[in-house]
Amino acid sequence: MGARILVVEDDxxxxxxxxxxLRKEGFTVDGLARGNEAEARIGTSVPDALVLEWSLPGISGIDLCRRLRTRAETLKLPIVLLTDVADEDERIAGLSAGADDCLVKPFSITEFVVRVKNLLRRTNPALLDHMIKVGDLTLDRAARxxxxxxxxxxxxxxxxxxxxxxxxxxxxxxxxSELRASVWGDDATVDERAVDVHIGRLRKGIGLGKxxxxxRTIRGAGYALSDY
Structure with a gap:
């Protein structure tokens, strides 16, 4: 579901x-702890974005980033590099190695998610355009x-x-009437009571058994999805 993101972090x-x-945002996420494992995984299946710790065992993140930028299949792979060193030279070195973004630990998880989404939006907006997220509900139009x-x-x-x-x-x-038109169009054989029936089924489906x-039912008006 959604963009596929590989997170490589030994912590x-x-x-x-x-x-x-990242999964809360509707992404499909895999996690690894070693750089050599990540290189092997990417060799068989290139993700839509890569989150890479600088100092990984096996192959360091910075070295892996350099290697990936020499290969045609990963030349444009969006890469976010994570580092423990709060130094401008370190960040510049990461960007020079081919990372699209560099975050210094500790960082805000909210900022991290926003940066990943912004990177995907710049490089492949179609990966986000088909996703709708409201609260803890995620709908993937492409995969239905x-x-x-x-x-x-x-x-x-x-x-x-x-x-x-x-x-x-x-x-x-x-x-x-608006909900009926959204689903059945101008089909005159469908009355508004059908909307109530299907809303009931929808509530049961997304309620996870509770x-x-x-x-929400708005008396005398219709229905609305909570905006959290």
């Missing part, structure tokens, strides 16, 4: 934290898949269309 707690927060809290949700085609429409403008209240208020 396991940090790696797991980075993986977790929905996830919540890292769990895939199986929806019928009608429920999927309703959710996609609601997620396009979180917080906005849609009347039953009562849920993500989709």
């Amino acid at each position: 396991e707690p940090l790696r797991l934290t980075l993986e977790h927060n 898949r929905v996830h919540r809290q890292r769990r895939e949700i199986k929806l019928g085609p009608t429920e999927y269309k309703l959710l996609e429409f609601l997620m396009s403008s979180p917080g906005k209240v849609y009347s039953r 009562a849920d208020t993500v989709i």
